[in-house]
Amino acid sequence: MKRTPSVVLLVALVPALAGAGDAGDGYRAVPGGDFRSSVRFEETTRQVRVAPFSMMSRPVSNAQFAAFVQRQPQWRRDRVPAVFASPGYLGHWATADAPGDGLDPEAPVVHVTWHAADAYCREQQARLPTFVEWEYAAAADATRRDARADPRWRMQLVNDGTPHAMDAAPGAPANAYGLHGLHGAHWEWSEDFASLLGDGDRRGQQDGDSLRYCGATALAFNDPGDYGVVKRFVLLSALQPGATLGNLGFRCARSTP
Amino acid sequence: MKFVSFFLSAALAFAGAAQAQSQALPGDSVYHLQASTRDAAGQPVPWPSLRGQPRVVSMFYGNCHLMCPLIIENAKSLQKQLSPRERAKLGIAMVSLDPARDTPAAMREVAQRHRVPDGWQFLIPSDNDVRAIASVLDVRYRFREDGSINHTSVLVLLDADGRIRARSEVAGAAADPQFLIQIKALLAES
Secondary structure, three states: OOOHHHHHHHHHHHHHHOOOOEOOOOEEEEOOEEEEOOEEOOOOOOEEEEOOEEEEOOOOEHHHHHHHHHHOHHHOOOOOOHHHOOOOOOOOOOEOOEOOOOOOOOOEOOOOOHHHHHHHHHHOOOEOOOHHHHHHHHOOOOOOOOOOOOHHHHHHHHHOOOOOOHHHOOOOOOOOOOOOOOOOOOEEOOOOHHHOOOOOOOOOOOOOHHHHEOOOOOOEEOOOOOHHHHHHHHHHHOOOOOOOOOOEEOOOEEEOO | OHHHHHHHHHHHHHHHHHHHHHHOOOOOOHHHOOOEEEOOOOOEEEHHHHOOOOEEEEEEOOOOOOHHHHHHHHHHHHHHOOOHHHHHHOEEEEEEOOOOOOOHHHHHHHHHHOOOOOOOEEEEEOHHHHHHHHHHHOOOEEEOOOOOEEEEOEEEEEOOOOOEEEEEEOOOOOOOHHHHHHHHHHHHHO
């Protein structure tokens, strides 16, 4: 009975939240475009074309993931097959099916593996965003779609993935696409984390390792000063899909048909 | 009569439970993944249906002219060093990284071009299942702008239940002797 007012409030808020570019399902449209990624693979061209897509305006929350685990109990931490998980999977939750009172239900879910994130998005008829989609969306600040030329804004990205991140502040505004938290206290999985073949420590050594990959890898950064992207890239490329971290969550994306 | 049938059904239920237990997939089996593929004949092959036989699995793509022929030659060379008995026990599955271009016809063409022995499976995953299969096999790949794919060239040895037992990074057409020993050891178990 006590809950009624908050339910009413929530219902009243929903139309207000469904603003421009929001289909009402929490996804925001991101128009495509040509983009100069800060990461350079072997290709000589620096522009990449990003197709239009939509992305969840916020990372998947504890509450959302708890509802998923209830719908698909094979993703409970006590039932998940070892092939998809590691001992840390949802280890911070109070119980196998709920985060418990000690955690903010609206906070991003963390300690999730790539497999679990992939399964969550599939259930939503969605997918994880690619690295370049994330980078493209995260190039925006509150008013500009590409704020990367602004040194003051860029300096703040050093704090990405830490509690001091700019989007971790209470009331931090959405970016120009209506997306929240891309530069928050949490990192986020990308669909193609495992395609980030960066292996810089070993490249050039005559140990035959270059043959591990079809074609030589020559990872470089177009812009090593893009700290947020470089940090994120290095982190994700070092992860195994069954790994979890206390500051790594995810959000889903959809290709625009 | 009722009494007897009660015992009979209880005994049957017990036998059924025991059988189900022996059939439970181990937690670290890659066959927990509910991915779908089709073979070079275009027939659907659910990924979990590969369970039941030890296999060497690799990921490749048809339009690859450097490493992928080496992967195939390497697996052929492994197979040649097995006894006929061993050969009959071991499945070989090549899984495409490029379902958009690797049609069943293209896979048949690859098999023919490389004179691949009968019994090899060429599997084409559903579009959105490639990354998931690659993830459980720890194969890393990335499409390049020119349509080629950077990818880990590796043969993965799976036991009949889909547990990864060994890996062999492909660096040439010749089989890795250590990997061959691991295959023979696994086949001797069953």
